[in-house]
Amino acid sequence: MKQLTAHRVLVVTDKFFADSGLAAQVGARIGGAAVEIFADVKPDPALELVAQGLRRMQDLQPEVVIALGGGSAIDCAKAMVYFYEPEVLFVAIPTTSGTGSEVTSFSILTHDGAKHPLIDEKLLPQIAILDASLLEKLPKKLIADAGMDVLTHALEAVCAKDCTPFATALATEAFARVYAQLNASYQGSTQVRSDIHIAATMAGLAFDNAGLGVCHALAHALGGAFHTPHGRLNAILLPTVIEFNAEVCAAPYRQIAARCGLLGATDTLTVKALIRALIQLRRQLEMPRSLQQAGIAPDALKAQLHKLAETASQDPCLSGNPRPVTVSQLEQLIWAVAT
Numbered sequence: 293m294k295q296l297t298a299h300r301v302l303v304v305t306d307k308f309f310a311d312s313g314l315a316a317q318v319g320a321r322i323g324g325a326a327v328e329i330f331a332d333v334k335p336d337p338a339l340e341l342v343a344q345g346l347r348r349m350q351d352l353q354p355e356v357v358i359a360l361g362g363g364s365a366i367d368c369a370k371a372m373v374y375f376y377e378p379e380v381l382f383v384a385i386p387t388t389s390g391t392g393s394e395v396t397s398f399s400i401l402t403h404d405g406a407k408h409p410l411i412d413e414k415l416l417p418q419i420a421i422l423d424a425s426l427l428e429k430l431p432k433k434l435i436a437d438a439g440m441d442v443l444t445h446a447l448e449a450v451c452a453k454d455c456t457p458f459a460t461a462l463a464t465e466a467f468a469r470v471y472a473q474l475n476a477s478y479q480g481s482t483q484v485r486s487d488i489h490i491a492a493t494m495a496g497l498a499f500d501n502a503g504l505g506v507c508h509a510l511a512h513a514l515g516g517a518f519h520t521p522h523g524r525l526n527a528i529l530l531p532t533v534i535e536f537n538a539e540v541c542a543a544p545y546r547q548i549a550a551r552c553g554l555l556g557a558t559d560t561l562t563v564k565a566l567i568r569a570l571i572q573l574r575r576q577l578e579m580p581r582s583l584q585q586a587g588i589a590p591d592a593l594k595a596q597l598h599k600l601a602e603t604a605s606q607d608p609c610l611s612g613n614p615r616p617v618t619v620s621q622l623e624q625l626i627w628a629v630a631t
């Protein structure tokens with residue numbers, strides 16, 4: 293970034309990176325610029341937060357916006373830049389290895405208890421910087437949640453209706469790298485984190501090209517209502533979703549399973565091996581296996597079940613799913629992981 297120059301730079305981040313001084317250091321890498329920091333980003337960024345950030349941009353009139361943080365900081369900054377005129381140079385620096393938001397045209401915003409994916413090519417950052425030195429002190433839970441999100445991006449992308457050979461290659465490679473190394477990263481190995489970071493971005497490129505599916509539609513609905521971390525919801529839902537889609541996804545599941553040494557003698561056995569491997573990994577990462585274990589009481593879930601299914605049915609990610617899904621099937625999929 294040393295070659296870049298600007299008069300005014302806005303760094304969009306959260307309190308942690310503002311207090312640690314990292315946000316200021318990153319902003320100072322732009323030659324000769326006055327740096328301001330918007331440090332109000334919270335998980336599951338709401339439309340109000342974007343409006344607040346946008347007002348800050350209008351006051352400052354930056355030529356460069358840098359998003360520093362996990363998916364929430366990047367998604368918030370994306371929406372701010374999207375609604376701002378004139379065009380600015382937009383740089384994304386992810387500090388978790390999960391959403392792939394630094395290379396996608398998706399921004400997930402929360403409004404009225406629901407997550408709404410905004411999808412537009414204008415949301416794509418011009419520059420993504422992958423710096424593994426930012427990952428050395430990642431909290432364990434973030435490693436697990438974000439890693440399972442990457443595996444879900446890869447699996448949904450290879451099955452998605454609009455999948456291409458390019459997306460398949462990226463997603464298969466991303467899945468294999470994360471599947472092989474996520475537990476080591478969780479147990480404290482920092483050497484594998486650079487590789488997982490790259491894989492997260494590869495999976496982002498894959499799903500930006502191919503689309504996602506029912507797992508993300510359900511995770512968005514549940515995350516908007518209960519604020520459970522996104523990757524954790526995917527980890528809970530994924531085995532059930534694989535089973536649901538298996539009859540139309542035999543070939544892509546076989547390809548991913550073969551790359552990870554999980555190939556069975558038949559397609560049915562391969563799907564079982566893939567599911568078993570993901571459940572075992574989830575256990576190694578000490579993650580919940582049901583929504584109840586993740587803190588969502590079955591009564592609260594039941595009361596909202598139909599509304600959640602309706603919300604998921606409206607999610608743009610659902611249209612990528614290879615198998616059509618009715619509202620009542622969405623209810624069944626949620627209820628299958630309730631307890």
Ligand SMILES: [Zn+2]
Pocket residue numbers: 391441444445508522
């Ligand atoms: Zn995701």
